[in-house]
Each structure stands twice: as structure tokens, then as C-alpha cells.
Amino acid sequence: MPLVDVSHLVKHFVRDAGLFRAGTRVAAVDDVSFSIDEGETFGLVGESGSGKTTTGRCMLRLVEPTSGEVRFRGENLLGFSPGRMREARRQMQIVFQDPYSSLNPRMRARVIVEEPLVIHKLGERAARRERVAELFQLVGLDPAHLERFPHEFSGGQRQRIGLARALALNPSFLILDEPVSALDVSVQAQVVNLLMDLQERLKLTYLFIAHDLRLVEHICSRIAVMYLGKIVELGPAAAIFASPQHPYTRALLSAIPLPDPDAPRHRLVLDPASVNRAAALKEVSTGHWAAI
Amino acid sequence: MADEPLLRVEHLTTVFNLPGGTVPVVDDVSFEIRAGETLGLVGESGSGKSVTALSIMRLVQPPGRVAGGRLLFKGRDLSALDERAMREVRGADIALIFQEPMTALNPVFTIGDQIAETLLVHGRATRAEAAATAVELLDAVRIPDAASRVRDYPHQLSGGMRQRVLIAMALACRPALVIADEPTTALDVTIQAEILDLLRDMKARFHVSLLLITHDLGVIAETVDRVAVMYAGRIVETGPVRPVLRNPNHPYTRGLLASIPGGAPGQRLNAIEGSVPRLGALPSGCAFGPRCPDRFDACTTAPPPDYPTGVDHAAKCYLYNPHSAFRIPHSDASR
Numbered sequence: 345m346p347l348v349d350v351s352h353l354v355k356h357f358v359r360d361a362g363l364f365r366a367g368t369r370v371a372a373v374d375d376v377s378f379s380i381d382e383g384e385t386f387g388l389v390g391e392s393g394s395g396k397t398t399t400g401r402c403m404l405r406l407v408e409p410t411s412g413e414v415r416f417r418g419e420n421l422l423g424f425s426p427g428r429m430r431e432a433r434r435q436m437q438i439v440f441q442d443p444y445s446s447l448n449p450r451m452r453a454r455v456i457v458e459e460p461l462v463i464h465k466l467g468e469r470a471a472r473r474e475r476v477a478e479l480f481q482l483v484g485l486d487p488a489h490l491e492r493f494p495h496e497f498s499g500g501q502r503q504r505i506g507l508a509r510a511l512a513l514n515p516s517f518l519i520l521d522e523p524v525s526a527l528d529v530s531v532q533a534q535v536v537n538l539l540m541d542l543q544e545r546l547k548l549t550y551l552f553i554a555h556d557l558r559l560v561e562h563i564c565s566r567i568a569v570m571y572l573g574k575i576v577e578l579g580p581a582a583a584i585f586a587s588p589q590h591p592y593t594r595a596l597l598s599a600i601p602l603p604d605p606d607a608p609r610h611r612l613v614l615d616p617a618s619v620n621r622a623a624a625l626k627e628v629s630t631g632h633w634a635a636i
Numbered sequence: 637m638a639d640e641p642l643l644r645v646e647h648l649t650t651v652f653n654l655p656g657g658t659v660p661v662v663d664d665v666s667f668e669i670r671a672g673e674t675l676g677l678v679g680e681s682g683s684g685k686s687v688t689a690l691s692i693m694r695l696v697q698p699p700g701r702v703a704g705g706r707l708l709f710k711g712r713d714l715s716a717l718d719e720r721a722m723r724e725v726r727g728a729d730i731a732l733i734f735q736e737p738m739t740a741l742n743p744v745f746t747i748g749d750q751i752a753e754t755l756l757v758h759g760r761a762t763r764a765e766a767a768a769t770a771v772e773l774l775d776a777v778r779i780p781d782a783a784s785r786v787r788d789y790p791h792q793l794s795g796g797m798r799q800r801v802l803i804a805m806a807l808a809c810r811p812a813l814v815i816a817d818e819p820t821t822a823l824d825v826t827i828q829a830e831i832l833d834l835l836r837d838m839k840a841r842f843h844v845s846l847l848l849i850t851h852d853l854g855v856i857a858e859t860v861d862r863v864a865v866m867y868a869g870r871i872v873e874t875g876p877v878r879p880v881l882r883n884p885n886h887p888y889t890r891g892l893l894a895s896i897p898g899g900a901p902g903q904r905l906n907a908i909e910g911s912v913p914r915l916g917a918l919p920s921g922c923a924f925g926p927r928c929p930d931r932f933d934a935c936t937t938a939p940p941p942d943y944p945t946g947v948d949h950a951a952k953c954y955l956y957n958p959h960s961a962f963r964i965p966h967s968d969a970s971r
Contacts, residue, residue: 537907
């Protein structure tokens with residue numbers, strides 16, 4: 345059984361009617377299905393507006409999905425009461441993209457990391473403090489800096505604080521929404537390595553949402569490519585990068601700028617008319633699906 | 637190609653006057669841009685690459701100020717011009733394309749009016765001529781149906797289309813040099829590819845030189861002729877793009893290239909240790925020293941000067957000091 349199973353997930357946003365305009369529904373997530381195995385890093389890639397972030401948020405019900413199912417260890421989260429959902433979130437946490445805006449600037453790092461423990465009423469004060477110091481070390485921060493404020497940390501260190509906070513409740517599943525894209529290039533690799541180390545040590549399962557395809561290829565075992573709210577291709581990362589099937593995936597991969605001045609460049613431009621929006625995913629090779 | 641470069645920046649130093657003291661943000665930066673070439677200025681946030689661009693345009697705002705150096709454009713020293721003469725240069729001789737196509741356009745004017753304004757301000761055209769030129773320029777930057785799009789407001793365009801409008805505006809007065817500061821950073825990768833293609837085409841078509849500022853070595857590899865790598869306000873390596881990317885000399889350039897994912901999937905990446913030093917808290921000697929895997933005694937003495945490492949290729953690193961007893965540990969390093 346997969347750890348997480350998303351099936352027929354749909355999220356409509358309603359654009360209110362204006363004076364001269366009827367209200368319209370926008371399908372941000374349009375019948376999306378995929379499953380993530382325990383211990384795996386599953387990549388969700390696509391450009392802005394493709395629905396990848398909304399899909400991640402719907403999975404934690406931070407955004408309420410319109411319809412579909414999100415099963416975690418077999419149980420459908422969308423039927424959970426608010427209390428039960430809060431309990432379930434101990435197992436599933438999210439790390440946001442921007443370490444500058446996702447940490448409260450008026451709270452000390454210790455308080456930020458401790459907050460989930462307080463909300464879930466876990467442990468006495470002394471035990472919580474011990475746990476926070478332990479989490480600081482786990483993510484490679486110096487416990488001597490516990491009482492500092494977010495602005496006293498660098499971008500990479502701030503993302504480590506976000507990670508420590510997400511790990512406070514010992515979750516088994518993390519949604520990483522563009523976790524390194526706001527960081528300096530020379531610091532991204534440190535955080536990526538930390539994520540890989542933590543996954544191994546804590547047996548974590550990741551949903552990695554990203555637009556950096558080089559990075560996704562490097563750390564994900566399987567990926568799904570989203571285009572205008574739908575998954576257009578899904579399969580092992582190696583298979584998709586070696587032989588992309590969907591025209592959008594092909595255009596996307598051909599647009600990655602490579603830091604090699606001698607790399608051959610065959611830019612493919614997507615003709616939106618060539619995309620059959622109604623095509624269903626079909627298996628092109630073992631585990632590799634494409635909507636063509 | 638003329639012997640005299642189009643733009644020669646000599647010992648440019650730009651400082652910020654902060655409560656804690658005066659902090660150099662651009663520290664003794666020298667480089668040149670030759671006619672018809674694209675120079676890439678690559679660095680991380682805070683490396684001083686954007687402030688270098690603003691310094692060239694003389695647009696540094698307090699608490700920042702240009703504290704020294706010369707900016708020779710076609711042999712004329714821009715730093716000696718008064719504000720009025722400088723205004724003649726901006727847009728007409730040197731144009732700047734900003735990163736954020738959302739904020740660089742005025743939301744209450746049509747894109748046609750904004751392109752025409754550039755021409756009118758510089759007295760290059762009458763109203764009717766400017767309006768016609770705006771359509772031609774929009775067509776040149778491949779905005780479909782330019783004749784009607786010229787009446788659109790910025791909010792009616794996508795991010796990629798807005799960036800095309802900014803390129804059209806930059807080219808309106810036929811400048812000799814265009815400075816593009818992270819022109820594709822806010823865009824999706826497929827749109828980025830289109831804009832880079834467009835910049836390359838426009839460069840050839842309008843005979844402009846380009847200073848392209850970016851943090852992405854992939855963009856550098858695809859677009860520029862020569863590259864200057866900035867770290868903590870200093871240019872640490874310069875050279876033609878192929879040797880710099882294939883055979884980087886400075887340990888920082890080497891580290892940046894090595895940290896890019898691309899090796900065997902699932903392997904740990906080769907991260908550079910530590911983080912970028914804060915402004916005003918630079919280590920003595922080489923600013924990269926504390927993070928450098930190759931550091932040795934000399935590195936803490938004084939900031940290293942440029943050492944030639946190949947044809948047109950130089951690095952600010954004591955590893956290349958010909959008088960040093962220390963030998964270069966990397967067999968692949970070129971000299």
C-alpha cells in the first residue's frame with residue numbers, strides 16, 4: 345500500500361462575478377491522481393500556474409479540495425473532522441518556499457520551532473526545550489543561537505529553522521514546496537544534502553514540488569509533470585528524462601539552460617494546439633504514463 | 637572591432653553609508669565590454685552585481701554612493717558628467733532592463749505610450765513617428781498582432797510579454813549598450829528560453845553590446861561571450877565563457893559549478909561550506925577564504941590581485957601567484 349494516495353483530486357477557484365462579468369470557475373487542479381510509496385521522493389514539477397502548489401496544499405487541506413480523495417495510510421483525509429485532521433497533520437508537514445516570509449519575524453527561533461509542540465500539547469516545558477535543542481542539531485544549526493530572531497540568520501539557516509519546525513512532531517511525510525529556490529546557489533546544495541540525510545536517518549517520505557528540473561532529476565525517484573492543472577506525464581525520473589513522451593515535457597526539458605557552453609541545444613517550442621487536453625494517461629512503458 | 641572597448645569600468649567602488657560605518661558593496665571592480673559582445677556578470681545575491689549596474693547608470697540611491705573609479709563609455713568619463721548630461725546618456729546610449737517586468741512598467745499608461753515616451757524624451761521623434769516606431773518595436777520583439785497590442789495596458793500581458801515590452805523600450809533609442817539585470821529570473825523556464833533567444837537576436841539585429849547580470853550559470857553558458865564572476869563585491873574571475881565554465885580557475889567558480897545538480901542521481905551534492913559573508917563583515921584577505929577548500933597562509937594577508945591564468949583569463953587567487961612556492965593542487969587547472 346502506498347503511504348499517500350491521491351485520486352481524482354479537483355480544486356476549483358471561483359472568480360466572483362463583476363459588474364459586467366459573470367462569475368467563472370477555474371480548475372486549478374483538474375482530476376489529479378498519483379501515489380507516493382513509503383521512503384520515496386516524489387517530484388511534482390510544472391511552471392507557475394500549473395497547479396503544483398495548490399495540489400500540495402489540498403493534500404494537507406490547507407486549501408479545501410473541491411472533490412477527490414487523499415488517502416494517507418489508507419484513510420481518506422477529506423472525510424476527517426477538524427479535530428481528526430489536526431491529529432493527522434502530526435504525520436504530514438509542509439516546508440514553504442520562502443524562508444524570509446514564512447517565519448514570524450517577532451518570534452525567537454526557539455519559539456518558532458517549539459510552537460507545534462505547544463499546539464499539540466506535547467511534553468513539559470523542560471522536555472520541549474530539550475527537544476528543540478535536539479532539532480536544532482538535527483538540521484545543522486548551533487543550539488547556542490536558539491534565542492536569536494529570524495533576521496539574524498542567513499537564508500539557508502532560516503530554511504533549516506523551517507525544517508526543524510516541520511520535523512518537531514516527528515512526521516513521516518513532508519511536503520517540500522520549492523524548498524531551495526529562494527536560496528543562494530552556493531547554499532542550495534547544502535540544504536539539498538541535508539534533506540537527503542534527514543530522509544535516510546528519519547525514514548521520511550517527500551513530496552518535492554519544484555520548477556528546477558536539474559534538481560528534481562537529481563533527488564526524485566519518480567516525478568509527475570503538471571500542465572494547466574493536469575498531470576500530463578508520470579513515471580520514474582530516469583525514464584522521463586531519458587525519453588519524455590508528452591510535448592509539454594519535451595519542451596520543458598529542452599528549455600533547461602545547462603552550464604556547459606558545448607552542450608547541444610535543440611530547443612523545442614510547445615505548440616499549445618498540439619496538446620490534446622482530453623487525452624487520458626496511458627502507460628508507455630513500465631510505470632511511465634503520458635497523456636498523449 | 638575597434639581597439640577601444642565600448643565601456644571600460646576602472647576601479648569602480650560603491651559604498652553604502654550605514655549606521656555602523658561605510659561598507660563597500662562594489663569593491664575596486666574593473667572590466668570592459670567590447671563592441672558587439674555580451675559580457676555576463678554572474679554572482680549570488682549580495683555579490684554587488686546589481687549595484688555595479690546601477691553605478692554604471694549613475695542611479696545609486698542614498699545611503700549608497702559611488703566612492704571612486706572611472707566609467708569610460710566610448711572614451712568619455714560618465715562619472716564626470718553632470719546629471720543633465722547623464723540623463724541624455726540613459727536610455728539613449730545605455731539602456732537598462734530590470735528583473736521585475738511587473739513593477740518596471742507603469743500600470744496606467746498603454747505599453748505603446750511607454751515605448752513612445754522614451755523616444756519623445758530624447759527628442760528622437762514626433763508623436764506620430766514615435767507611435768509608429770512603437771508598433772515596429774513590438775513587432776521586432778515578436779509580440780503578435782503588435783498594431784493592436786500597442787494599446788494594451790501592462791496588466792493585460794503575461795510576464796513574458798511584459799519582458800518583451802521592456803526589451804522593446806530598451807531598444808527604442810538604439811542604444812549602444814543594454815544592461816539586463818536578471819531579465820529572466822522571474823519567468824518560467826520555457827519563457828526564459830524564449831527571452832534569451834530574443835535577446836540574442838536583438839543583439840545581432842540592433843548591433844548592441846549586452847551586459848547580462850544573472851546568478852544562473854546555465855543562462856551564462858547559453859548567452860554570453862565573456863564572463864566575470866563576482867563574490868562579495870569583487871570580481872574574482874574573468875575570461876571567455878568556454879574556459880571559465882569548462883576549466884574554472886577560482887575555487888569559488890569551481891565550487892559554484894560543482895554544486896549544480898547533474899551527477900549521478902541520489903548522490904550528495906558538492907556543496908560550498910558556510911554562507912556568503914555579510915556586508916561589512918568581510919574576512920581579511922580573500923573574501924572567499926573561510927569557505928575555500930584550497931586556502932593556505934597567503935589567503936588571509938590581503939585581498940589577492942588578478943593573476944593571469946590563460947588567454948584573456950584571470951583569477952584573484954593566490955594559487956596562481958607565479959612567485960608563490962605553493963603549487964596548484966588541481967591538476968586540471970589551466971595556466
